[in-house]
Amino acid sequence: AQSVAQPEDQVNVAEGNPLTVKCTYSVSGNPYLFWYVQYPNRGLQFLLKYITGDNLVKGSYGFEAEFNKSQTSFHLKKPSALVSDSALYFCAVRPFSTLGRLYFGRGTQLTVWP
Amino acid sequence: DTGVSQNPRHKITKRGQNVTFRCDPISEHNRLYWYRQTLGQGPEFLTYFQNEAQLEKSRLLSDRFSAERPKGSFSTLEIQRTEQGDSAMYLCASSSGQGANTGELFFGEGSRLTVL
Numbered sequence: 001a002q003s004v005a006q007p008e009d010q011v012n013v014a015e016g017n018p019l020t021v022k023c024t025y026s027v028s029g030n031p032y033l034f035w036y037v038q039y040p041n042r043g044l045q046f047l048l049k050y051i052t053g054d055n056l057v058k059g060s061y062g063f064e065a066e067f068n069k070s071q072t073s074f075h076l077k078k079p080s081a082l083v084s085d086s087a088l089y090f091c092a093v094r095p096f097s098t099l100g101r102l103y104f105g106r107g108t109q110l111t112v113w114p
Numbered sequence: 115d116t117g118v119s120q121n122p123r124h125k126i127t128k129r130g131q132n133v134t135f136r137c138d139p140i141s142e143h144n145r146l147y148w149y150r151q152t153l154g155q156g157p158e159f160l161t162y163f164q165n166e167a168q169l170e171k172s173r174l175l176s177d178r179f180s181a182e183r184p185k186g187s188f189s190t191l192e193i194q195r196t197e198q199g200d201s202a203m204y205l206c207a208s209s210s211g212q213g214a215n216t217g218e219l220f221f222g223e224g225s226r227l228t229v230l
Contacts, residue, residue: 004156034217043118043221044157044205090156094217099170100145100209102217104156 002027004093006105013081013112021076021108023091032094033074034102035065039087047089050074061085081112116140118222120206126228127196134192135225139208146189147219148181149205150174157205163189196229203227 003026013019025031035047048059055067065076074091088109092102119138127133139146144165149157160179162170165186175181178196183189193200203226207219 032217036221041223043223044207044219046218046220049217092156092217099164100147100162100217100219101159101170102157102219103159106154106156 002093002095002103004091004103004105006089006091006108008108009106010109010111013110015083015112015114016080019078019081019085019110019112021089021091021110023074023076023105025072025074025091025093027093027095027103029096031096033065033067034092034094035059035063035074035076036090036092036104037087038090038107044090047076083112083114086110086112118206118208118220120204120222120225122225123223124226124228126230128230129198130195132192132194133196133227134190135204135206135227137189137191137206137208137222139188139206140220141187143208143210143220144186145209145211146183147207147209148189148191149207151203151205151224152201160191160204193227196227198229201227201229 005024033050036044037047038044050057050067058064088107090107091105121136146163148160151157159172161181163183178194181191203224205224207221209219
């Protein structure tokens with residue numbers, strides 16, 4: 001069965017500090033991996049993706065994520081957090097065999113305080 | 115605004131009633147998805163259309179649920195004989211052919227269903 005785990009319901013970090021939001025996955029075959037962000041009263045927004053190639057991928061708003069095949073992880077990172085980064089972050093996986101169906105984690109609420 | 119549009123944004127209904135949600139995708143997108151999200155959970159896949167063809171359905175989509183995309187443009191999701199367990203946010207997303215291959219979906223703001 002395909003699954004995504006986000007072990008932390010909440011992550012709190014001070015502005016200017018680095019942040020990490022964790023994600024691990026279980027999927028058959030090679031996965032496509034994604035991060036989405038949800039701001040209050042807004043729809044989910046695509047942040048970044050890993051398809052193949054370099055294990056470190058860069059996305060919108062200065063975010064990046066590192067794919068680790070041996071640990072089946074895809075952690076989201078940012079070197080210096082902003083208060084405006086406070087939002088709900090979802091990790092998602094798309095098995096290679098599916099037509100586009102994504103499996104989402106439960107989400108991690110990121111709070112950046114001034 | 116040329117994003118994904120969903121209507122109504124909020125629907126309150128009594129148990130046993132039927133409800134219908136509409137999704138208007140980004141105009142050039144040929145792929146359309148419905149997801150359901152409950153409090154504290156990530157979105158769960160319901161169904162997927164490519165043009166007017168419904169290509170995949172989740173087991174979550176019981177026989178009380180039906181989705182259509184009659185002309186390959188807008189889509190409707192109908193829930194018959196609603197139950198309290200149907201209370202959730204129903205999300206619609208669309209993508210182009212390239213986007214669907216890589217999972218880059220564009221989501222609407224959702225339609226929240228409350229069943230009393």
